[in-house]
Amino acid sequence: MEGFVEGLMTAIQPINIIWIVIGGFLGTVVGMLPGLGPATAVAVLIPVTFGMDPTSAIILMAAIYYGAMYGGSRSSILLNTPGDGSAIAATFDGYPMAKKGQAGQAMAISAVASFIGGILATFGFVALAKPLASFALQFGPSEYFLLMLLTLSAIVSLSTGKMIKGFIAMCLGLLLSTIGIDPQTGVHRFTLGMPHLAEGIDFLIVIIGIYAVGEVFYNFLTIYKEKKKQKENQDMGKTWFTKEQWKRSKWPILRSAPLGFIVGVLPGAGGTIASMISYSTEKQLSKKPEEFGKGAVEGLAAPESANNSASVGAMIPLLTMGIPGSGTTAVMLGALIMLGVRPGPMLFENDPVMVWGLINSMFIGNIALVIINVLLVGLLVKVLHTPAKVLYPLIIMLAFIGTYTLSYSTVDFYLLLLFGLIGLVMKVLDFPIAPLVLALIVGTDMEQNFRMALTSSNGSLSIFFSSGISVILMILTVLSLCYPLILKLIKNRKRKEDQTISG
């Protein structure tokens, strides 16, 4: 614990506090902009960190990372365009809330949910970093496959009411995920001889295309019809959530924090899966599941708490084993190595001040961020007052800039427009979008892990039942799929019993 105190002293040095605030603010901003995520922001800042003290550098980079988790949901709530995979879940209920005139409340509750998630996860980091790191090692290909399957089953629960359309969208996403070189065999699949497609389609292009560009196209179609409606929604006055809303969100936030934290620790899983699983869990635990997707406040608060705690969890494999758990931590690893720090099993022993400095900076950072974000609510709500002719061209511009920063290639622009059109068609035909995007995100890993699991068992399916974790994941998947059905069955039977009694 002496490391803790020393780390605290490091973190509260004025220069480091300045870095925390700068990083947090920057993260919030890039998180808000479609396509510009924390990975890009950290990568762009690498040259800046060259001359910095390694501790300050990692504090700055971490602040950008979790700052982006705060910012990511802003555009989801206001414009229905998530900035990153982990902000998709915030569109489900955040955007409907904004439509109901609760944009301010939605942003306030999501900032507070992120804050609680982040703080709880940081406590988790202090207490559990080492045991959790070894727990994460238990995850082999079969466990990963089952985790992804659980995520896909969460997608099903999103599509209640439009089950068939949801499945079609999901299959489309899975098909898209097969594009690119197949790692297991080195075979090119559906690349049409274009080297650009060899690494597959970046899911961020699909997110930006379908959500942002598609939304703009869609609004363009309806721009004249909706004019009157928008006027009614001008009143966005409230910037703080009500007691009732807090009561509904309190437990979902507290439950989602540890869940997100654990999923975050698993290398490669990350915020997207964490927020999805948390959303579907809350929907199933809720007494009013029918309100989900129509602006249920807990449907926004829970995934926000989960994705922020996942970003803290993702630091654990990075710092304890030198293994990056997400795209952003991978870039951070590269930057740290350049500074002469080698994260790995020896880091806690060799450089305790740095590790504890980082952990303490996360406490301070989360406090700074909740203040920044709550203050920003009043300003951001104004986005909704922006006239469409200003707002939509701006979104298109940001979408193109964001896309270009992904791989500095103009080929992506065509993909962006293509997915914009697909998004438009899906919206017109009332297809749910999230299943497609989420299936694309988990699809590649799911397939690879399935095949690796079979290779390592020499083709026997028994490997999927061979460990405790697998069995638990399997049960959870089955439960999450059947729970709504069982509930219905019980209700029906009760009704029947009631009827027979009364009859």
Place this chain on the structure above:
Amino acid sequence: MNLIDFKFLIDNFKKTFTFIYSEFNINSEFNKIRGVDIVKKLVVFVLAVLILTACSSNSTSGNGEYPTKNIEVVAPASPGGGWDLTARSVQKILKDNSLVDNNINVINKPGGGGEVGWSYLHTKDSHYLAVNSSLLLTNHFLGQSKLTYEDFTPLATLATEWQAIAVSVDAPYENINDLFEDIKNDPASIKIGVGPGLGNDDHLSFVQAAGMRDVAAKDLNFLVYDGGGGDVVTALLGNHVNAVTTSLSEVKEQHIAGKLKILAVSSEDRLEELEDVPTLKEEGIDMVFPHWRGIMGPPDMTEEEIKYWDEKLGEMVKSEEWAELLTNNDWDDFYQNSSDTKAFFDEQAELYKDLIGESGLVQ
């Protein structure tokens, strides 16, 4: 920038300035609005700056000595990876030590395992350079690229990493030969972790070593982790694979911490901090396998241009900063000048052609 150049610029600047200004004055109605004045000045200023920078990057210097404009170093990968790191380090060290007077920029062109960036370089002039590695050779042999190393001008080989083969601490292997013996006896029982794709150095170095112990490539059971080195190490630590083949830097810290066991490294001699790890050569497997990185230019660079880079890069690798970069990354000095690199490429091309044939990746 020399004097004539500067004069030309000033002239240009003046002309544009007066032109824009007069344009604005004609539009008198526009002028009436208050506040427009500031905007106008701002526009003029921004335009002037834009023109200035555009001129400075395109201006040709009077005596025509190479290089005459900005140098662009293409990193055929996203920011943060090994190629990007190499490109940015070259940029920084050349500038910091004032070895090159011209501006140096790094351009990221990721995609297709370097293919996208190198195709881009292929169409450019001699002020563009690109970072490379053995993928330049293997992409072609794997049928993933029409371009070969002969389509470019090799300038230097800069640094190398070494390959390592590692197993878990409680694995029953004393040395690398035990591992190969086990694979020979029961191929299906040994899973080897590799990433991010087949046909890379991690994969091919293992194929070569196995081949020298008469283990056929078809008997090697690879699990391919497309997340790359980090994922492979995680898999080994969690006992999901029996052995891994990866860059030394991925496993070095873990070996020192006693979390896993490196059986052999692919270097010529034993390495610092890893005095307990034998080389493949010592184990009777007569091979040295560098995982090198280098730098090259577009086709048809002149003798003079090649000489320029031989001189500059030769000085760069002698700098303290370069030495520090090598240490931080667990790289080794592997500098070879342009002509040596050319010969080295010919030799490597032979090796990779054979290895890829052996690996069964291409039918």
